[in-house]
Amino acid sequence: MNLEASWLDAFLQTFERCAIASTESVVVLAEQQSRAELITLAELALAQLKCRYYRLTLPTPLLPTGPLVRSTGASLALTGHTEAVGALCNADVIIDLTVEGLMHAVETAEILRSGARIMNISNEHPEILSRMLPDNNLQQQVKASVKRIRSASKMTVHSDAGTDLTVDLKGARTVGVWGWTDRPGTLAHWPGGLVVSFPAAATVNGQLVLAAGDLNLTFKRYIESAVTLSIKDDYVKSLSGSGADCALMNNYLAAFDDPAAYATSHVGWGLNAVARYEAMTLYDRAQTNGTELRAVAGNFLYSTGANEFAGRFTRGHFDLPVMACTIKLDGEEVVRNGKPVE
């Protein structure tokens, strides 16, 4: 692939926001199957900014047998590599170019505790990243949304399609991502522009209806036939629907043979006005990881799988952006019919 100057410019803009001092040490963390052009762009940008960096490349581990796991943010690349983890803990900044990303990797907590900041770059075609540049307004919106969730006690979600969900926010852990980090001990991903809460145990109840046009990002697929998820105390008790989407989701979740695969991971919404809803139809699957769709302004992002704050761990993870929902915090609309309320 030939690289474009505009792509390099996007990397420069993002790294500038990370405020990397010349005295800081930077590790470009890659694996064998990382996207080569992202490594090149990252290193060119770091060199141009006169940063002191080196690259650490790990083998890409073979996926365990069982259901294929994709787009989870739980990289296995560091598994068993204690020396590599040690090197990352000694760094100030980690440019994370692992295929899955370190967002939910087992080693991430230790790395962040060391004070290193992790800038994850989603495994996307550089054009996708370059369309979603750092934006101060977006940062303010995300921060404001985080504040609102943290001060609320109840989230409700409704849609004409039939979604009727209640989340008790007591004990929930809320994070916002705007696309860069300049603070020690934190992680951000690019593209950014969303707010997510990890609810405490037994706090999510109701019904979630995935209608045609909603998304399943593990399958990188727009839903074509409605799927109704009945959720009781965080767990999907049943999935019903007559089309391929329901069959795929039912089979996939059952294959984990693990109750936690059916549980709620996180709930939240997208805030990035630049993120394009139709984007996934316009890239080949290998070109995108779907992070843009997680950030589409006004989506309701519901996810199944691990939630360490509720004491649940599992390999599987569905990120399900649901469109045209109304989200309320303590009765006050924050998203109305799929659009953020200003």
Ligand SMILES: [Fe+2]
């Ligand atoms: Fe997720």
